[in-house]
Amino acid sequence: MTEFAIHTEKLSKQFGHLLVVNEVSLSIPKGHIYGFLGPNGSGKSTMIRMLCGVLQPTSGVGTVLGYDVNKESESIKQKIGYMSQKFSLYEELTVKENLDFYSGIYGLKGKESKERQNELIELSGLTGRENQRSGSLSGGWKQRLALSCALLHRPELLILDEPTAGVDPVSRRIFWDIITDLGKEGVTVLVTTHYMDEAELCNEIGFIFFGNILIKGKPKQLMEEYKVNNLDDLFINLVEKQENNPLKGGG
Ligand SMILES: Nc1ncnc2c1ncn2[C@@H]1O[C@H](COP(=O)(O)OP(=O)(O)OP(=O)(O)O)[C@@H](O)[C@H]1O
Ligand SMILES: [Mg+2]
Numbered sequence: 001m002t003e004f005a006i007h008t009e010k011l012s013k014q015f016g017h018l019l020v021v022n023e024v025s026l027s028i029p030k031g032h033i034y035g036f037l038g039p040n041g042s043g044k045s046t047m048i049r050m051l052c053g054v055l056q057p058t059s060g061v062g063t064v065l066g067y068d069v070n071k072e073s074e075s076i077k078q079k080i081g082y083m084s085q086k087f088s089l090y091e092e093l094t095v096k097e098n099l100d101f102y103s104g105i106y107g108l109k110g111k112e113s114k115e116r117q118n119e120l121i122e123l124s125g126l127t128g129r130e131n132q133r134s135g136s137l138s139g140g141w142k143q144r145l146a147l148s149c150a151l152l153h154r155p156e157l158l159i160l161d162e163p164t165a166g167v168d169p170v171s172r173r174i175f176w177d178i179i180t181d182l183g184k185e186g187v188t189v190l191v192t193t194h195y196m197d198e199a200e201l202c203n204e205i206g207f208i209f210f211g212n213i214l215i216k217g218k219p220k221q222l223m224e225e226y227k228v229n230n231l232d233d234l235f236i237n238l239v240e241k242q243e244n245n246p247l248k249g250g251g
Helices: 044-051 073-079 095-105 110-123 139-151 169-184 219-225 231-241
Strands: 004-015 018-029 033-037 059-064 081-083 157-161 188-192 204-209 212-217
Touching: 004 044, 004 188, 018 044, 018 188, 018 204, 018 212, 033 044, 033 169, 044 059, 044 157, 044 188, 081 139, 095 110, 095 139, 110 139, 139 157, 139 169, 157 169, 169 188, 204 219, 204 231, 212 219, 212 231, 219 231
Parallel strands: 033 188, 033 204, 081 157, 157 188
Antiparallel strands: 004 018, 004 059, 204 212
């Protein structure tokens, strides 16, 4: 048993000539909420897709829940909960049908499946909406349904790629209350976000800029160390200092 839910050493991904993730080393202890931050096109989703077992790294090594990212991607996919940047819901299916579908994928059956679905409907506040077509739900509800689908098999690790993009402040708050509770229960969470109020709720954050990790640590300690009052200022300062970074491109 490894003490880290996620551990990578010099993990890289190149698409043709484009180096998108450059030797990223990350260690995320079990039970931590880790915020992965960085401007558009910096390689966050690419890093996440390597960790979820859906993209083969170009080089480097890593483990997710003890499984090798280069060799055991199928086991990783079964074990983790993953919410992709575009929620993978079936819009023409109802709330209940989506939960049933994902329940089947994770091998839940009969009573166990039913009970778990009911628990998650309650957790996400979707009670009364079970038979509503998911395409007709508002952003906040869709987000919580997608989270519920990712939680069906009680994963020890939850990987969330911009789960709160385009979601209103009240829904974001409810969502983060759920995430914080999961963290208290010992679930490890890796989450990307562009919202710095959310980043401050993480145990640790890493800031990636065009494939390179520029800085990582506890939000409060980083703000003290760099003598700033908020994370926005810290990251804007960091990015400005990177003006001559040869990796800097569009985005
Ligand atoms: N399959 C692919 N083939 C070629 N280039 C890709 C591929 N996937 C991603 N890229 C490129 O890699 C870079 C990083 O993309 P990525 O989606 O990882 O960024 P991101 O940090 O998640 O951005 P955002 O905040 O906009 O979600 C971008 O320039 C993107 O165009
Ligand atoms: Mg992304």
